[in-house]
Amino acid sequence: MSNSRSDVSDPLRPADHADTPAPDTAIAQPRLGVVGWLRWGWRQLTSMRTALVLLLLLAIAAIPGSIVPQRSADPNGVTQWRTDNPDLFPVLDALQLFDVYTSAWFSAIYILLFISLIGCVIPRTRHHWSALQARPPRTPARLARLDDHAEAVVELPEGADAAAAAAEAIDAAQIQLKKAGYRVERYDARDVASVSAERGYLRETGNLVFHGALVGVLLAVGIGGGLTYTGQTVITEDDSFVNSLGLGYTSFNPGRFVDTGSLPPYTLTLDRFDVSYTPLGEAGQGQAGDFAAHLTVREPEGEPRDGVVRVNHPLDVAGDRIYLMGNGYAPTVTVRDPEGDVVFSESVPFLPQDANMTSQGVIKIADGLDEQLGLVGFFYPTAATMQSGAVTSAFGDLLNPLMTLWVYAGDLGIDDGTPRSVYTLDPDGMTQVAGGDSGVESLELAPGQTVDLPGGRGTITFEDETASGAVESVKRYVSLSVHRDVGAPWVLAFATLAVLGLLAALFVPRRRLWVKATPEGSTLRVEYAGLARGEDPAIRGAVADLARDHAAALARLAPAGAAAVAPGVAPGTRP
Amino acid sequence: MLDTGLSMDAVSVVLVWTAVAVYTLAFIAYTIDLARRSDLAIKAKDAAGARVLVGVGGGGLAGGVAERGPDALEVAPSQRPRYLWARIGTSLTVLGFLFHVAADVLRGIAAGRVPWSNMYEFALTGTMLVVAVYLVVLFRYDLRFLGSFLTGLVIVLLGGAALAYYVEVVPLADPLKSVWLVIHVFVASLATAVFALAFALSVLQLMQARRERLTVAASGDADGAAVAKTGPGFLRTLPGADALESLAYRFAIVGFILWTFTLIAGSIWANDAWGRYWGFDTKEVWTFVIWTLYAGYIHARATRGWRGTRSAWLSIIGFSAVIFNFTIVNQFFKGLHVYSGLS
Numbered sequence: 071m072s073n074s075r076s077d078v079s080d081p082l083r084p085a086d087h088a089d090t091p092a093p094d095t096a097i098a099q100p101r102l103g104v105v106g107w108l109r110w111g112w113r114q115l116t117s118m119r120t121a122l123v124l125l126l127l128l129a130i131a132a133i134p135g136s137i138v139p140q141r142s143a144d145p146n147g148v149t150q151w152r153t154d155n156p157d158l159f160p161v162l163d164a165l166q167l168f169d170v171y172t173s174a175w176f177s178a179i180y181i182l183l184f185i186s187l188i189g190c191v192i193p194r195t196r197h198h199w200s201a202l203q204a205r206p207p208r209t210p211a212r213l214a215r216l217d218d219h220a221e222a223v224v225e226l227p228e229g230a231d232a233a234a235a236a237a238e239a240i241d242a243a244q245i246q247l248k249k250a251g252y253r254v255e256r257y258d259a260r261d262v263a264s265v266s267a268e269r270g271y272l273r274e275t276g277n278l279v280f281h282g283a284l285v286g287v288l289l290a291v292g293i294g295g296g297l298t299y300t301g302q303t304v305i306t307e308d309d310s311f312v313n314s315l316g317l318g319y320t321s322f323n324p325g326r327f328v329d330t331g332s333l334p335p336y337t338l339t340l341d342r343f344d345v346s347y348t349p350l351g352e353a354g355q356g357q358a359g360d361f362a363a364h365l366t367v368r369e370p371e372g373e374p375r376d377g378v379v380r381v382n383h384p385l386d387v388a389g390d391r392i393y394l395m396g397n398g399y400a401p402t403v404t405v406r407d408p409e410g411d412v413v414f415s416e417s418v419p420f421l422p423q424d425a426n427m428t429s430q431g432v433i434k435i436a437d438g439l440d441e442q443l444g445l446v447g448f449f450y451p452t453a454a455t456m457q458s459g460a461v462t463s464a465f466g467d468l469l470n471p472l473m474t475l476w477v478y479a480g481d482l483g484i485d486d487g488t489p490r491s492v493y494t495l496d497p498d499g500m501t502q503v504a505g506g507d508s509g510v511e512s513l514e515l516a517p518g519q520t521v522d523l524p525g526g527r528g529t530i531t532f533e534d535e536t537a538s539g540a541v542e543s544v545k546r547y548v549s550l551s552v553h554r555d556v557g558a559p560w561v562l563a564f565a566t567l568a569v570l571g572l573l574a575a576l577f578v579p580r581r582r583l584w585v586k587a588t589p590e591g592s593t594l595r596v597e598y599a600g601l602a603r604g605e606d607p608a609i610r611g612a613v614a615d616l617a618r619d620h621a622a623a624l625a626r627l628a629p630a631g632a633a634a635v636a637p638g639v640a641p642g643t644r645p
Numbered sequence: 646m647l648d649t650g651l652s653m654d655a656v657s658v659v660l661v662w663t664a665v666a667v668y669t670l671a672f673i674a675y676t677i678d679l680a681r682r683s684d685l686a687i688k689a690k691d692a693a694g695a696r697v698l699v700g701v702g703g704g705g706l707a708g709g710v711a712e713r714g715p716d717a718l719e720v721a722p723s724q725r726p727r728y729l730w731a732r733i734g735t736s737l738t739v740l741g742f743l744f745h746v747a748a749d750v751l752r753g754i755a756a757g758r759v760p761w762s763n764m765y766e767f768a769l770t771g772t773m774l775v776v777a778v779y780l781v782v783l784f785r786y787d788l789r790f791l792g793s794f795l796t797g798l799v800i801v802l803l804g805g806a807a808l809a810y811y812v813e814v815v816p817l818a819d820p821l822k823s824v825w826l827v828i829h830v831f832v833a834s835l836a837t838a839v840f841a842l843a844f845a846l847s848v849l850q851l852m853q854a855r856r857e858r859l860t861v862a863a864s865g866d867a868d869g870a871a872v873a874k875t876g877p878g879f880l881r882t883l884p885g886a887d888a889l890e891s892l893a894y895r896f897a898i899v900g901f902i903l904w905t906f907t908l909i910a911g912s913i914w915a916n917d918a919w920g921r922y923w924g925f926d927t928k929e930v931w932t933f934v935i936w937t938l939y940a941g942y943i944h945a946r947a948t949r950g951w952r953g954t955r956s957a958w959l960s961i962i963g964f965s966a967v968i969f970n971f972t973i974v975n976q977f978f979k980g981l982h983v984y985s986g987l988s
């Protein structure tokens with residue numbers, strides 16, 4: 071589309087760019103020294119073909135990470151994969167297929183790509199800088215040779231000065247082009263006048279901004295990642311979270327440069343958790359929605375304030391963003407010893423197992439009884455009995471709440487300091503005294519009920535919260551995720567810059583236009599021509615518009631000398 | 646269904662099938678058009694006899710209209726060749742489109758939200774945009790030769806979605822309640838529609854390039870002695886491979902910009918919903934792969950030795966990845982983007 075003559079104001083392109091003339095392979099290659107080889111290697115790395123191949127490699131290399139579970143996105147999936155394929159696992163693991171996006175091979179590809187990118191962009195930027203200062207090039211001798219060209223013949227009035235008329239006509243063209251945003255330069259010679267115009271430097275600027283912004287995105291992601299932290303916590307209604315590593319978090323992942331000792335000091339109290347369920351009998355029945363955690367936020371300065379966390383609407387507190395990740399029920403359980411003294415009273419978060427909130431939880435009573443007790447419980451917000459006789463939950467809301475418990479007695483295995491998950495019970499070293507194969511029915515409680523623990527071990531109560539003024543009989547909890555990501559705004563800024571650059575790089579036409587006026591006897595021959603520099607679907611129209619508007623301008627200048635467009639070379643018509 | 650007789654959603658489904666039926670008629674008309682163009686091309690060639698080529702920028706290839714320059718596609722509607730069956734095809738496409746729009750709007754009203762929140766609705770809206778983009782582009786470029794291809798694609802996708810992906814209207818899950826659903830998914834569908842046009846043009850470009858190669862090879866042989874088979878005859882009435890390529894490129898870059906925007910909008914949404922803007926979730930991976938493939942295509946077009954046939958293959962691979970992303974990844978790959986609505 072564009073020709074391959076290159077001059078200063080042309081953008082610099084790698085040697086294998088489609089618009090760069092192919093090197094003459096007939097010339098014998100000089101022998102290469104070390105420097106020669108290095109230069110050769112660098113030229114290979116910064117060539118279009120290398121960029122292209124690396125881009126395609128990057129696309130291919132990203133695919134395995136969507137097929138094999140990734141430790142970063144789906145750690146449980148990786149564990150499951152290992153269980154399912156014990157033989158294959160070590161092989162894939164050695165190939166870093168569970169950490170594709172941090173693997174050596176994936177990193178190698180994108181690092182090479184970005185080195186290539188920088189190596190490509192820097193010389194182009196330097197070149198473009200001087201091109202911005204250059205003047206539009208000399209008017210070619212034969213405009214008619216260009217693909218996009220038009221011609222008009224103007225009759226001059228009797229006795230007019232042809233050279234002056236030519237200069238005057240080009241003056242008009244120059245004004246017109248300048249108004250249209252072209253950079254113009256006059257090239258008048260004896261009686262022939264011409265103007266050379268160029269526009270669309272913004273195209274190359276956009277290209278450079280785009281590629282540069284990609285580097286910016288990469289840097290912002292890399293540096294930002296080191297300053298980012300995420301932490302998870304669970305808060306039950308009426309309970310609080312303290313933003314401190316030792317106190318508040320169930321898990322915490324800081325980036326490399328995060329000072330974990332100086333987290334902003336604030337506390338969050340969960341006042342209420344709202345959720346609504348689509349009623350039975352409607353489309354999508356049982357579906358939960360409109361989740362909202364109502365919090366009270368207390369910062370060292372200022373009054374406590376209310377804050378709400380919803381899905382898609384995190385809460386900003388002291389530079390952290392707080393996300394709602396999950397929710398569930400936290401039945402309050404009180405255990406009394408045979409004398410009736412309270413040895414345990416807590417709201418225990420139960421983990422939801424299905425869409426109807428059948429939930430599982432573990433209660434550990436370490437002190438106060440003769441033997442340690444471990445209780446594994448199921449909670450059903452709407453208990454229903456299946457045909458098999460098993461209990462299940464038929465709805466997520468509290469229509470018919472029921473808790474069933476298996477009881478284990480013995481050693482919980484927590485005294486030696488080994489960390490144990492609060493959500494699981496290791497029955498090793500314990501005997502089951504209720505439920506399962508123990509011969510004793512599992513315990514069943516509705517809110518407000520109390521039953522005896524087997525073997526005269528005391529009693530257990532499932533507290534009804536409405537007794538203490540709450541709206542619902544069972545407390546709820548939320549799991550929240552606390553994030554700080556200082557890099558994200560930068561990533562967004564660079565990404566936006568990239569889009570703007572891309573728009574300019576792809577849609578700003580870069581072209582040259584020329585207008586030349588040649589006196590021929592009693593007439594003036596005016597030629598118009600255009601040359602696209604790169605993709606420019608509108609070049610033909612631009613030449614036609616130029617010719618038309620210029621003819622109109624000439625007609626205004628000298629109404630007598632009616633501009634007659636020569637037959638056969640009428641500017642192309644546009645739809 | 647509900648007890649209110651025919652619900653709005655049920656009417657929408659009827660309209661979907663009506664649209665599919667009308668598109669099928671359009672497809673038939675467009676196909677007849679291509680077949681007749683083959684005849685016309687052969688007759689024109691016979692009639693032309695020894696007449697000299699009149700086309701502009703022909704590059705010296707033997708043949709007929711196909712050697713017109715890149716601007717040959719930019720013809721005002723009133724000045725286009727009067728292919729009767731193509732006109733019938735376009736009229737039917739417009740009619741089918743009206744049913745399609747009605748179906749989409751009714752589904753949206755029935756659901757009380759934008760109709761692109763699960764795979765069925767995404768396919769419904771996405772195919773509607775394919776047709777819309779095609780019809781809009783027709784005002785500027787005479788692309789009626791793509792008609793049978795695009796109506797065929799829409800029939801398969803829309804009919805397939807209505808059969809395999811249909812789900813009843815249910816309330817939106819919380820994570821989908823976001824302005825970004827409206828923006829991100831809509832722009833993604835629009836990008837897909839534009840990529841579809843680029844894809845169709847790239848396929849034709851490959852066919853045309855093959856024909857041009859074979860024609861050159863044949864003209865090297867003894868005069869007309871070997872009447873080589875150079876592909877479907879209608880290709881002769883189409884612009885040359887270069888022109889098809891440059892038009893495919895124009896659509897691909899528009900699609901690329903929209904896709905870039907989709908990627909960014911998706912990241913902003915992910916940052917609100919999941920607390921991170923990027924996590925290489927399966928769907929994110931595929932969005933990235935597609936983006937990189939099209940960046941590769943754009944580079945290929947600018948690389949010596951890759952312009953032409955090779956870059957066309959990249960456009961085809963890119964669009965295949967788009968379709969793969971929508972169908973296979975949505976249904977069978979595990980990830981956070983669970984919005985297919987299928988169980």
Ligand code: HEM
Binds near residue numbers: 084116125277940
């Ligand atoms: C992260 C990797 C890269 C991506 C995503 C990328 C993407 C793009 C895109 C979208 C364009 C089209 C916009 C335009 O024409 O200005 C483009 C053009 C271009 N890129 Fe890259 N690029 C990458 C790396 C590179 C590298 C390493 C080089 C150097 C060899 C390079 C050289 C060019 C050139 C010369 C053009 C202009 C092509 C033309 O004349 O049409 N790019 N790139």
